[in-house]
Amino acid sequence: MQRRNLFKVVLGASVLALAANAAFAQETVKIGLILPMTGPFASTGKQIEAAAKLYMAENGDTVAGKKIELIVKDDTNVADTTKRLAQELVVNDGVKVIAGFGLTPLALAAAPISAQAKVPQIVMAAGTAIITERSPYIVRTSFTLPQKASVMGNWAAKNGIGKAFSIVADFAPGHDSEKWFKDSYTKAGGTMVGEARVPLANPDFASFLQRAADAKPDAIFVFVPSGQGATFAKQFVERGLDKSGIKLIATGDLPDDDILNGFGDAALGLISAGPYSTAHPGAKNAAYVAAFKKANPSMRPNFMSVGGYDGMHLIYEALKKTNGATDGDALLGAMKGLSFESPRGPVTIDPATRDIVQNIYLRKVEKKDGELYNIEFATVEAVKDPDKASR
């Protein structure tokens, strides 16, 4: 009898151990990272993937007792593909978070999946203001274009630029940039002398630059998405605009640190407004840039990369707060209101909008040690998305 009892106890204990093991094996939290890894916006995908992997290498792949697994998928910048991948990752792979989203149409395509499945969607790149309103489970760690364009417009009007011509890529973040540059610039006393929208696919800026030059502005304001800056810079120089006396001002998307060195000295003096520069001062960013370059010797971390790095931090911190619980409402609750020190400076997730609140820096392209950098010279602190604040 005693022996049988003992046998039962031993058997019971090993069943429990087995069950615990099985439970442990299930304790993997999968994160689906959906990005354009090929095509004209591949640099956004590569920057974010590199930064997310760096974050995991630095912070380990276990949080609150759960193993973190990152599944990277290439949506090739096709919105239908983003949506299909988001669905497959949630339904078949059981991911608890979807993240990435290199462009606005791609972020919008995944929003219904996040809303229906109640799965957190971390937007690490796309910057149109309305994105976060398309699912209550969206949190953004990148930026909004109104944040950058409004700061640029206000600075320009107050710093001797009386007349401006705006050129933007003809899709939602370009429209946001145009509206918010114009709004803040004219409110601060500037005069718009023209506006142009350039097709997103295979852009040819030549005729738009000619129109801008003919309008004789003091400055041309530009938004082009990360990945297109080099084409713009080349055509700007080809038309002789670098020698025309017309200043070039932009959102930080144009003088993207990933490709800025390729612009050549024509970029010197370009002024932009953005949340991150490779040259941002401070120990946190110095360590980030050094580690990023060590892991990716041919790259400089750009503003897209910090969206990926901070997005991973947000997921890790949320899991710590929920003690590893992964349901969407618990994770969202943990993310709302979170503040932390990013390589870009202090950031907060606005609990009301789930959008990022961050410093926007004014920067000027300068040469340091033979390389071109966006050197910060002024800071507008804790900028909320002005588009949502205005509604």
Ligand code: PHB
């Ligand atoms: C966007 O599609 O929202 C987007 C893409 C590239 C940028 C900024 C915004 O540099």
